[in-house]
Amino acid sequence: MNLPFQNDDKALREGVDRVMNARKKAGLEGLVGGLEAVEINVQPANLRVAAEEFLGCTGHQFHMAYEHEHAHLCVLRQEGSADFLFTSRKDACSPFAAFNMAPKSKNLPETRLETFIFKCPDVERFAALQMERGNCFLTAEPLRTDKYVYIQTPPSRYTGNSIGFIQWLGAEGDWFRRGCGELNWKLDKPDKPHLANVHELDHAATRVRAEERDRAILEFMEWTNYSFDFAVYVEALNSITNVARLSADDFAMVFTSGISPFTTLEESGPTEKYIYNYNTRVHHLAFSTVNIEETYAAFKRDGMEFLVELVGGPDEGLHQTFTKPFPTTLLVNEYIQRYGGFDGFFTKSNVTMLTAATDNQ
Structure with missing residues (x-):
């Protein structure tokens, strides 16, 4: 008799060992480093609005805006963090289009975080x-x-994300190549002191189907030098938060899935319901934040809406919160502060409360 599918880490750990051995044998170790940029495509009418929205909720600054033969782009930058490239295509055809056709995302058919x-x-x-x-x-x-020299993968069938690889030939971070034309944009950074408390991109979390969790993580490992680190199971919400790391100091990639697959909207947990409504995609971007209590209060005074209050605290070693999704990108921002002496990445109690909050989307 076939038992219902349920995730556990045994098969995944075996797959991790196979992938890491295969990477070494193929000569791929050391050929992929840390995160340089995140590319977010939006509807053409939303490009400037999305960039301004991001300036008002992170520590990033406007760097430049330009166009090339395929797209308009706006680069936002902060020292110590990955660049953010906001783009809108000139071409009608997109390899990501099929991943955007879900009940709550199909009204923005060109909008998603596409490429790391x-x-x-x-x-x-x-x-x-x-x-x-x-x-x-x-x-x-x-x-x-x-x-630079650049190449990227097709969108993953498991995540809808693409992975790009860049080799700088001169100054790192110089995206303005021959053939580009600068746009006459000047986007002002809001004069709000609390934005200086929001620092580098800490991690990004992609929602993947329960039955594809292992394949999504192993595929990411095959393309990068990342390795699966650990998983937090929240049985009451049918959810697993899985963390892949390059090192303890680098950007982390998080994959969140169900323990068991989607059944119905009434019975499935928040993670599988999110995928039903939005398809597989990046759910949130987490930014390392200092003075998080004051920063959270200031954002609320500005009118920012949140899916959950601050969870955790100094005694637990970790403070986190989720904003509501931004209308131009469908992305949620997480603000996260780890306190001195905290030697973990997440706590199960925080993961549980944050996962439950996504039910409010």
Whole structure:
């Protein structure tokens, strides 16, 4: 008799060992570094609004806006953090379109966080090694410009996310390549002292289907030098929060899934219901925050709405909260502060309260 599907970590841990051994054997170790940028595509009419919205809820500053043959782009930057590239396509065709056709996302068919871009010291070698393994990219060969060499994967069938790989040829972070035209934009940073409390991108969390959790994590490991670290099971909400790390000091990739698959909207937990409503996608971006209590209060005075009050606290070593989704990107912001002496990444109590809060979407 076939038992109902349920996740556990045994098969995943075995898969992690296989992937790491295969990476080493293929010569891929050390070829993918930390996160350089996050690319968020929005509806063309929302590009400027989305960038201004982001300036008003993070510590990032406006860097520049420009266009090339395929898109308009706006670059937002903060020292010590990944860049954020807000884009809108000129082309009608998008490889991500099918992932946006869900009940609560189909009204914004071009809107999603699409690509995580990682640093790579030798993109051409990396691409050749991956192709030898049978993996493919969106282009037959890397794009070589005067500023960088770049290639990216197709959207993952498990997450809807693409992974980009960039090799800088000159100054790091110089996205303005030959053939681009600068846009006459000047986006002012709001004069609000509490925005200085919001620092680097700490992690991003993608919602994936229960039955595809292992494959989503292992696929990400096959493309990067990340490894699965640990999982937090919240049985009462049918949810698992899975963390992949490059190192303790780098951006972390989080995958949240059900323990068992979606059944009905009435019976399934918040994670599987979110996927039903929005499809697999990045749910939230978490920013390292200091003076979080004062920052949270200031955001509330500004009119920002939250899915949950601050959870945790100094005694637990961790303070976190979720905003409501931003209308131009569908993304939630998490603000997170870890206190001195806290040697973990999450606590189960905080994960439980934050997961339950997503039911309010």
